[in-house]
Amino acid sequence: xxxxxxxxxxxxxxxxxxxxxxxxxxxxxxxxxxxxxxxxxxxxxxxxxxxxxxxxxxxxxxxxxxxxxxxxxxxxxxxxxxxxxxxxxxxxxxxxxxxxxxxxxxxxxxxxxx
Amino acid sequence: xxxxxxxxxxxxxxxxxxxxxxxxxxxxxxxxxxxxxxxxxxxxxxxxxxxxxxxxxxxxxxxxxxxxxxxxxxxxxxxxxxxxxxxxxxxxxxxxxxxxxxxxxxxxxxx
Numbered sequence: 001x002x003x004x005x006x007x008x009x010x011x012x013x014x015x016x017x018x019x020x021x022x023x024x025x026x027x028x029x030x031x032x033x034x035x036x037x038x039x040x041x042x043x044x045x046x047x048x049x050x051x052x053x054x055x056x057x058x059x060x061x062x063x064x065x066x067x068x069x070x071x072x073x074x075x076x077x078x079x080x081x082x083x084x085x086x087x088x089x090x091x092x093x094x095x096x097x098x099x100x101x102x103x104x105x106x107x108x109x110x111x112x113x114x
Numbered sequence: 115x116x117x118x119x120x121x122x123x124x125x126x127x128x129x130x131x132x133x134x135x136x137x138x139x140x141x142x143x144x145x146x147x148x149x150x151x152x153x154x155x156x157x158x159x160x161x162x163x164x165x166x167x168x169x170x171x172x173x174x175x176x177x178x179x180x181x182x183x184x185x186x187x188x189x190x191x192x193x194x195x196x197x198x199x200x201x202x203x204x205x206x207x208x209x210x211x212x213x214x215x216x217x218x219x220x221x222x223x224x225x
Contacts, residue, residue: 001160034212043202043217044158093157100165101146101206103213105157 002028004096006106013084014114021079021109023094029074030096034103035067038091050077084113117141120203120216129225133190137203137216140184144205144214147179149188152200152218161201162188193223 003026011019023033031052036044048069049057056069066088068080077096081088089112095103120137127133135149145166150158162177164170164186170177176189186205190197200220204213 004157006157032210041220043215046212049212091155095157100163101208101211101213102148102160102163103204104160105150108155108157110155 002026002096002098002104004094004104004106006094006109008109009107010110010112012112012114015085016083019081019084019111021081021092021094021111023077023079023096023106025075025096025104028096028098030077030098031074032097033071033077034095034097035069035077035079036093036095038093038108040091044093047079081111084111086113089113117214118203118205118216121219122217124220124222126222126224127193129193129195129223131193131223133193133197133221133223135188135190135201135203135219135221137186137205138184139186139205139214141205141207141214142181142184143207144184145181145208146206147177147186148204148213149175149177150202150204151197152202154199158202195223195225198222 005024033050035047047062050071052071058064071077093108095105118139147164149162152158167181174191178187200218202218203216
């Protein structure tokens with residue numbers, strides 16, 4: 001299957017700082033990528049849909065100014081958590097869509113805000 | 115009624131058992147069906163993909179889709195301790211819409 005690389009895998013930061021997470025499709029081009037958040041023992045919660053060359057589409061209740069998404073190329077989407085606070089601590093996962101609606105996921109980023 | 119219902123378990127079976135995991139859904143427009151496996155603190159890994167109704171087999175894994183009943187299944191034969199993970203069903207109506215996920219079933223295979 002296709003490979004999606006997500007970096008970093010683990011981030012610990014102080015409250016008020018910004019954190020950038022990168023999601024790359026390594027062996028294919030992805031016009032659409034997705035960003036999810038996952039709390040312990042819960043399913044994936046879609047945060048936003050990232051389309052190359054255009055603005056991201058955010059799900060209801062997700063603050064677009066808080067979670068900045070940039071999809072500048074066909075192989076890279078970034079999520080920046082701005083002015084992070086402890087309540088932003090979570091597991092963030094990206095995915096890239098290929099033909100037939102299949103999505104391949106990155107390994108996830110565990111964010112801890114102190 | 116949620117769009118996709120999946121029993122969260124946990125499900126515990128002895129090594130070698132046949133495991134049956136299921137999801138039901140309400141949206142008749144769904145036609146792309148997937149099963150993902152997620153280990154703790156990792157991203158989901160695609161296991162099986164089925165378009166429309168039918169069966170698909172890959173090694174020890176078999177996926178079944180019954181669109182008339184809005185019911186999908188994943189069977190794992192000769193289960194191994196390494197199969198212990200959370201299994202997520204996912205589906206969408208077209209290739210351009212986000213996947214809708216079940217809540218996931220936590221499976222433990224005991225040696």
